[in-house]
Amino acid sequence: MPSSSSFAIDVTGVTKRFGAKTVVNGIDLQVKRGEIYGFLGPNGSGKTTFIRMLCGLLTPDAGTGTCLGFDVRTQQADIKRHVGYMTQRFSYYEDLSIRENLDFIARLYDVPDRRSAVQQSLERLGLANRSHQLAGELSGGWKQRLALAASLIHTPQLLLLDEPTAGVDPKARRDFWDEIHRLAAEGLTVLITTHYMDEAERCHRLAYLAYGNLLTRGSLADVLAAARLTTWSVAGPNLARIAAALRGRPGVEQVVAFGNTLHVSGHEAARLAAAISAVSTPAHECREISSSLEDVFISLMDRAEDNFK
Numbered sequence: 001m002p003s004s005s006s007f008a009i010d011v012t013g014v015t016k017r018f019g020a021k022t023v024v025n026g027i028d029l030q031v032k033r034g035e036i037y038g039f040l041g042p043n044g045s046g047k048t049t050f051i052r053m054l055c056g057l058l059t060p061d062a063g064t065g066t067c068l069g070f071d072v073r074t075q076q077a078d079i080k081r082h083v084g085y086m087t088q089r090f091s092y093y094e095d096l097s098i099r100e101n102l103d104f105i106a107r108l109y110d111v112p113d114r115r116s117a118v119q120q121s122l123e124r125l126g127l128a129n130r131s132h133q134l135a136g137e138l139s140g141g142w143k144q145r146l147a148l149a150a151s152l153i154h155t156p157q158l159l160l161l162d163e164p165t166a167g168v169d170p171k172a173r174r175d176f177w178d179e180i181h182r183l184a185a186e187g188l189t190v191l192i193t194t195h196y197m198d199e200a201e202r203c204h205r206l207a208y209l210a211y212g213n214l215l216t217r218g219s220l221a222d223v224l225a226a227a228r229l230t231t232w233s234v235a236g237p238n239l240a241r242i243a244a245a246l247r248g249r250p251g252v253e254q255v256v257a258f259g260n261t262l263h264v265s266g267h268e269a270a271r272l273a274a275a276i277s278a279v280s281t282p283a284h285e286c287r288e289i290s291s292s293l294e295d296v297f298i299s300l301m302d303r304a305e306d307n308f309k
């Protein structure tokens, strides 16, 4: 039986190597039940590989721990029964209808009272009106809903979502997140990977990976505070010239154009302020602003790259 621990995921030192390459390097992670946990990091940082170890599809080369109270090394079949996994690719039968796809998945999981489980799932995800539509004819947002319905049909306790909203429009993304929050409020634990910063901000807690290493974790406020990054905005004339003058100056780590404003960041607050005052003119409006999550993640990635070289 799964334990009643308050952690849905509780692992230590999880490591995976492919040949000589360490793709996931000694990751410790604890995720509370009912929590939405965001997993971020650049392409190839090891997010999918880590998820596959959690849900029993890959065995770690090192590390220990539990997922839903089951041992990640020895009880993989038990884990699979209680976990829903929405992969990056749409992997349903395009020539079956929405209802037929859900019915098929429900059969695979031997879901009790299958007809009513499928009907409830169609209604919950707003798919009932189009249940006879072929999956292959659906737009991206509806395909995503079908994939979510399918990953929930066996009422899992943990939902693993690997970039579930890639290529989906903002309204469909917002609806999707509303549903994820409703599910979490009902007690479902959700681990989600995303490259969208607005989605990262909708998670209860976050972790950021680069080169297989977990670089930071915590609530949004924790992650921003731990970064100790200072950011200034600079508005005014000749911003392209100002940006070029700032790059490479001591204290300046990032210079990013946002429309008619530059965001300039660095860890050494005094040197950063000196650099801005040296290149700006009285016609420029310069003020310190809060660093964004994107500023923090890019800074972490740059530093990790430097350590890796």
Ligand SMILES: Nc1ncnc2c1ncn2[C@@H]1O[C@H](COP(=O)(O)OP(=O)(O)OP(=O)(O)O)[C@@H](O)[C@H]1O
Binding pocket: 018, 023, 041, 042, 043, 044, 045, 046, 047, 048, 049, 050
């Ligand atoms: N089965 C495998 N055999 C060999 N290398 C692999 C295998 N699976 C993944 N990798 C490598 O492991 C690294 C991490 O891949 P992974 O898919 O876990 O990253 P990711 O963070 O999910 O990336 P993305 O954001 O692009 O989805 C990559 O360099 C990838 O090429």
